[in-house]
Amino acid sequence: MRAPIGNPFRIDTDEHSWIQELPEPATLDVMQRQFPTIVHPENPESFDLKTYPYGCLTRRGVEHLQRMGAQLRDSFPEILADLPSLPTGQLKVCSTNYQRTQASAQAFLHGLGAPPGTPIQVREFTDCAMSFYHGKRELSAQLSRRIRALEPSLELDRAVAHTEEPLLACFPDMDTGADMNWIRVADHLNCQVAHDQELHPQVQPHADLLRGNSVQRFVTHYKDREFLAHFAGPLLLDVLLEIRAAAAARLAACSSVSDSDSGVDMRPHVTVFSGHDVNILGMLFALNAVIDDAHWPSYGATLSFEVVEVLPEGEKGSAPTDMDELLSRLRVHFYYHSGEDAQALAPLALHTDRSRFDKRTGGFTTADEVAEVLSRQEHGHEQGLEPRTAVVTSLSYEAFLRLQEEVAGGHTAQEEGSVSVTHVSGAEGGSGGAAPVKGLSGFI
16 A cells, blocks of 8 residues: 555645655665665666655555565465575566565565565666556557547546536645546545545545546556557566576476486575556456456555476476477466455456457456356356357466467557457366476566
């Protein structure tokens, strides 16, 4: 949880009230010593420190991320049991050029049980796949202007226009008309709700409309194939590169010993990406997740990619001989935690039909719901769900790679008026069983 990104209502006491919500500087100093940030030398000062206290992580945010880290540790006990003893390089943490995402990573690592001294890398912001809005400012603005001029965006403007008058009656100094930033208004309301702050009685009747309207403004962007290609394509590529790096380390370990399994370091490779709620939402659209359009990732939401090596039938214990063979064995399982304390990490259901992109039906939000729909699908009882629109919770590495290529090429597909369809079997494949997990990547 964080302070809002600004003060759209122009309230004189607003800044002081959010300063009161921030952690003590001594707390941040301890977190920095425990998990130091290594910021690219070309980066400017953290963007949210320029707007202090706005945009900064709050005390509740620190505590919440610690709980989310502990929940993830408990969700993957086989993977994360060896976390404190992982060799250098097998636990990698990346963050954006914001103090709040860096502090979020530090709090998350504390809850995760990461070894003290684990560094948090902050990439040069123009080359950071999680920093599209800042890193590719001109491109993002150009694409956004095109989308905002389309009818769905104009309809969103019209839907909230009637709230300007009552808002001005409460806050006469706030911007209106062309200068009205509805996303900042909704963001302020979201942060107030998250911190149990009472909304102004004249704002309360419009709060749900304003907050939901803001979600749809982002949805119109992530449903645009060209925008999504630039926004989420690089993020998916980062995940794939981390998988390949873990695979290369596994292959090197196998080739360094005479016996394929004896003496091989089977401890996992773990990567943590500490980004923003918009990164999570964009990735959900890129993955074609079965999530309702009204869904917004809460603070601390986690998207996890569990990578396992599936051994070929009858070849238990056989080591892969080259990279192509190892990659053909890999399977990626997808999990999602919305960030709500009452929720648990659950398998994330994906549509394998890339043309099925308008997710207006209710999503599967619990492990039981996902298991039920997969069971019905397997036995052929799922009504109205054709094989080409199958729902899966995992993909082979090859299928995941094709998915990334399709997302990254979205602007071409949009121009050509066609979207290729990837059909992936939901079966695990082979009966040799799954080898110990080799990798886990996740966004928070």
